[in-house]
Amino acid sequence: MTTATHGAPAEDTATSLPRLLPRSGQQPEDWHAHTARHGRLPYRDRPGDLVLDLSAAGLTGRGGAAFPAHRKLSAVLDAADKRRRPPVVIANGAESEPASDKDATLLWLAPHLVLDGLQLAAEAVGADAAILYTHADRRNDVGRRLRQAIAERVAVRVDRVPVRLAEAPPRFLSGQETALVGHLAGGPAIPTFMPPRITERGLAGAPTLVQNAETLAHVALIARHGPRWFRQVGTRAEPGSMLCTIRRADGTPRVAEIPLGMPLKSLIASPDGQSAGPDRAVLIGGYHGTWVSAADAVRLTLDNASLAAVGARVGAGILITPPPDRCGLIETAAAVRYLALESAGQCGPCLNGLPRIAAALTEIAVGRQRHQTLADLERWAGLVTGRGACHHPDGTARFVRSALVTFAAEIDLHRRGRCSGTSKKPFLPIPRDSARTEEDWM
Amino acid sequence: MLRDVSGINTSTALWYASRATGVVALLLMTAVLLLGLLVTRQGRLPGLPRFAVTGLHRNLSLIAVVFVVLHVLTAVADSYVNIPLTAAVVPLTSPYERLWLGLGAVSLDITIAVVVTSLLRRHLSRRLWRGVHLLAYASWPVAWVHSVFSSGDLRHGGLFVLAVACAVVVVIAVLWRLAAAGRDVPRAERVGNLMSALHHPMSALHHHRTPDATQNWAPERTGRP
Numbered sequence: 001m002t003t004a005t006h007g008a009p010a011e012d013t014a015t016s017l018p019r020l021l022p023r024s025g026q027q028p029e030d031w032h033a034h035t036a037r038h039g040r041l042p043y044r045d046r047p048g049d050l051v052l053d054l055s056a057a058g059l060t061g062r063g064g065a066a067f068p069a070h071r072k073l074s075a076v077l078d079a080a081d082k083r084r085r086p087p088v089v090i091a092n093g094a095e096s097e098p099a100s101d102k103d104a105t106l107l108w109l110a111p112h113l114v115l116d117g118l119q120l121a122a123e124a125v126g127a128d129a130a131i132l133y134t135h136a137d138r139r140n141d142v143g144r145r146l147r148q149a150i151a152e153r154v155a156v157r158v159d160r161v162p163v164r165l166a167e168a169p170p171r172f173l174s175g176q177e178t179a180l181v182g183h184l185a186g187g188p189a190i191p192t193f194m195p196p197r198i199t200e201r202g203l204a205g206a207p208t209l210v211q212n213a214e215t216l217a218h219v220a221l222i223a224r225h226g227p228r229w230f231r232q233v234g235t236r237a238e239p240g241s242m243l244c245t246i247r248r249a250d251g252t253p254r255v256a257e258i259p260l261g262m263p264l265k266s267l268i269a270s271p272d273g274q275s276a277g278p279d280r281a282v283l284i285g286g287y288h289g290t291w292v293s294a295a296d297a298v299r300l301t302l303d304n305a306s307l308a309a310v311g312a313r314v315g316a317g318i319l320i321t322p323p324p325d326r327c328g329l330i331e332t333a334a335a336v337r338y339l340a341l342e343s344a345g346q347c348g349p350c351l352n353g354l355p356r357i358a359a360a361l362t363e364i365a366v367g368r369q370r371h372q373t374l375a376d377l378e379r380w381a382g383l384v385t386g387r388g389a390c391h392h393p394d395g396t397a398r399f400v401r402s403a404l405v406t407f408a409a410e411i412d413l414h415r416r417g418r419c420s421g422t423s424k425k426p427f428l429p430i431p432r433d434s435a436r437t438e439e440d441w442m
Numbered sequence: 443m444l445r446d447v448s449g450i451n452t453s454t455a456l457w458y459a460s461r462a463t464g465v466v467a468l469l470l471m472t473a474v475l476l477l478g479l480l481v482t483r484q485g486r487l488p489g490l491p492r493f494a495v496t497g498l499h500r501n502l503s504l505i506a507v508v509f510v511v512l513h514v515l516t517a518v519a520d521s522y523v524n525i526p527l528t529a530a531v532v533p534l535t536s537p538y539e540r541l542w543l544g545l546g547a548v549s550l551d552i553t554i555a556v557v558v559t560s561l562l563r564r565h566l567s568r569r570l571w572r573g574v575h576l577l578a579y580a581s582w583p584v585a586w587v588h589s590v591f592s593s594g595d596l597r598h599g600g601l602f603v604l605a606v607a608c609a610v611v612v613v614i615a616v617l618w619r620l621a622a623a624g625r626d627v628p629r630a631e632r633v634g635n636l637m638s639a640l641h642h643p644m645s646a647l648h649h650h651r652t653p654d655a656t657q658n659w660a661p662e663r664t665g666r667p
Contacts, residue, residue: 190629195564205567337641345632355633359640438630 016232017241018257020217021109028145031152034112041116041158042223043123048077050124050223057227058239059219063092063175063212064285064316066238066304069219072209075199076125079207086128088203089161090184091118093134093213094168094175097286098338098429099318102243103213105255107134108142110217111149115163117216120223122161125209129161133180134213136167143167169441170431172287172342176390177210179344188441190344191390212316214243233259238303242317249323258302258317265298268321281328281406283428285315287335288395291328291406294321311402320428327421329410331428332403333358333365339396341434344441350393353384357400367414374411377404456520461595463513465604468589470506471553472608474499475582479619500560507557510550539592546588552581582612 022029022037029037044050055070080087091114095103107114115132122130132150136143146165153159166184168174174189181202183189202208211219218240222230231239238260246254246267258267268282280294290312292300300306304314322331340354360377363369381401384393404411410420435441477499480487487495514530525543529536531551533544559566559574586609590596596605627635 188630337637341633341637343633345629351632351636355636355640358637362641434634435630436634438628441630 017259019221019241020106020113020214020243020257021255026109028108029110029112031112031149031156034110038113038116038220038224041119041220043120043160044223045123047124047126050120050219051077053222053227054219057222057230059215059222059230060238061212062214062218062242062316064097064288066314069211069215072199072211073121073125075197076207076209079200080126083207085206087125087207087209088129088131089118089122089125089127090131090133090180090203090208090210091115091213091216092175092177092180092210093132094180095135095213095316096168096170096172096175097288097316097318098172098431099245099247099253099283099286099320100316101245101253102255102317104135104142106214106217106243108145111146112153113217113220114213115149115153115159116220117211117218117223118163119159119161120219121209121211121216125207127161127209129206130159130163131166131184131203132163132213133166133168133175133184135170135174136165170433171435171441172339173344173390173392176392178390180210181208183442188438190346190441191388191392193389235261235301235303235305237305238314242302242314244302244317244319247318247320249321260303260314261306262302263298264300264302264319267302267319268294268297280321280324283318283320283322284312286318286320287339287399287428288391289313289315289318290398290402291332292402293406311398322427323423325421325423326425326427327365327410327419328403328407329361329365329414330419330421330424331426332400332407333361334426334430335428336361336396336400338430338434339392339399343392344389347388347393349384349387353380353393354396356380357384357396361400361403364411364414367417367419369411369415374404453522456516457522460513460516460520461593463509463516464589465596465601467506467509467513468585468605468608470502470509471582471585472612474503474506475578475612476615477502478578479615482619483622503557503560507553510553514550542588542592545584546592549581549585549588552577552584556581579616 022033027033051070051073054073055068059069060066061069061072076087079085093103093107093114095101118130118132121127132146134142134146136146143165150163150165153163168180169183169189171179171189173179173191174183176189176191177198178192179189181198182192184203198208198210200207202210218230234240241257241259244256244258244267246256248254248268264282264284281291282294282297284290284292284297284307290307290310292310292312296310300310300312302314302317307313322328336354337358340358343350343354345351357377357380360369360373360380363373364377377400381397385397386394388394413420433440477495479485481496481499484492485495486492487498490498518525518527518530523538525536525538529543529547531547531554533547533551534540535547536543555574556578559571563571586605590605595601
């Protein structure tokens with residue numbers, strides 16, 4: 001529901017965006033182009049100084065959880081102080097959500113902005129090591145591009161903390177913080193139980209700061225322009241802009257920088273100006289996200305305060321509007337099957353629950369549901385929630401429940417042996433390979 | 443003042459107390475080991491939830507430690523034979539039954555290490571805790587040999603049967619544990635196996651025959667020493 005307080009973004013949006021991506025378009029920025037656009041790196045020469053700016057800016061994590069960035073930095077600073085141990089800072093570019101493309105795009109087009117943020121965050125918490133963690137071959141060989149960027153910075157001696165590039169295994173969970181730390185420590189990328197929190201005791205026992213790559217790019221700009229500048233776009237409660245991956249019925253994914261509080265109507269409309277029909281649905285937040293009917297979506301804005309009305313969250317900024325010839329149930333069943341296969345297989349509820357949920361959803365999608373299938377699905381979705389080491393079962397259950405509500409009419413059609421989808425071609429991007437051995441998690 | 447009615451008097455009371463607490467400690471240690479094996483398999487006892495098995499394992503181990511301490515103190519206090527207090531923790535320093543009491547000291551040292559690391563578990567790495575905890579498997583047989591050979595009590599009669607029964611039960615339980623581990627599906631293959639079983643073309647039709655697995659949905663949070 002759009003309200004005056006949460007709704008309208010600040011006025012000068014048009015003049016100040018995009019902030020992160022180069023305005024020139026698709027040309028990757030080298031060190032020269034980067035400094036020409038943003039100027040030098042504003043080191044503070046005082047640990048902790050930047051934390052106040054981030055707090056005033058109200059920057060939240062752009063990896064999906066929207067956790068306040070300054071609180072993570074404070075926690076790491078405190079732990080480092082208490083234990084007299086220099087922290088490690090990690091830029092998390094392991095964008096494992098198949099439908100998302102924003103971190104890969106950012107790292108490809110403006111790697112130096114992320115690396116600036118990594119240095120500034122490292123300085124702010126007094127870290128002595130920095131790691132850039134990413135899927136190296138996800139897009140246009142981004143790994144080679146990042147190695148080049150790091151080499152450029154070494155040549156001009158701009159970095160105060162050495163940066164190491166680390167590759168994430170192609171697993172959905174490999175970007176989860178504890179999985180990331182486990183993988184960098186030489187183990188499989190599987191989530192572990194907390195406590196201890198990684199801000200206290202993470203990589204090799206050091207206090208560890210993990211921030212999403214885009215979050216660090218915002219850090220680099222807040223350090224340059226200040227919190228007031230950051231708040232010029234976005235809403236009062238959720239300031240700033242965020243990179244969104246927008247997948248519409250008719251085209252390839254588009255990554256755009258959107259001010260928080262932007263009306264969804266303009267984002268889900270087709271380029272020809274047509275909005276998504278009222279009988280259609282929008283997936284907000286990706287495969288751990290929420291299906292929302294297009295009729296509801298056009299009244300919402302892109303911020304958590306507004307999306308909460310339909311039980312949705314901004315997440316990592318994924319907005320998907322499938323074409324009208326696809327069946328939402330078939331699409332969801334395929335995605336949930338993928339999510340089940342990506343379970344680490346270590347927590348009982350996830351290991352036993354997700355495959356059963358996926359199977360039941362498939363029954364409905366192929367029109368073979370029995371009379372208790374729906375009730376089973378509801379019960380299982382409740383049983384897996386909140387009972388894993390990570391939020392994989394919770395996110396999957398949310399996704400499934402929203403599909404059951406949003407596609408209720410379609411479920412009735414399927415019960416009568418019909419389906420509104422006319423094309424069997426899968427629309428949601430689903431990686432083909434799943435893990436078979438422990439090696440696949442390394 | 444105890445009267446000399448049943449062979450117990452002031453000079454023999456400590457001796458009897460030491461033997462009795464020793465036997466009880468052996469029984470408790472056996473129970474703790476069996477419960478520990480059950481915990482590593484996420485096993486259950488009839489009528490108890492899983493976390494209660496873990497709690498029982500922990501609490502019985504602390505009670506066992508109390509009995510071991512009583513066993514040691516009464517043995518040291520007993521003036522009939524000369525056992526210095528240091529011999530309880532430093533192996534092979536007892537003038538009396540040097541080897542067999544030395545084994546008792548070894549077992550006690552391991553027990554202290556296992557209990558202390560478990561009490562400090564939150565502050566230790568999992569690997570360190572687990573490494574020390576695994577030593578409990580060495581501690582039990584050492585304690586058993588100490589029990590049987592330190593004195594003649596456990597070598598005949600009912601106590602002999604008890605000692606042998608403890609050993610047999612522990613050997614069977616450890617073999618069960620190893621066999622169960624051998625049947626474990628590697629973590630990375632678990633989901634794939636379940637998925638191919640559930641998504642088999644026919645399984646969607648025969649779904650109602652698959653047993654309800656929800657009773658096995660407890661998260662596997664427990665340690666696996």
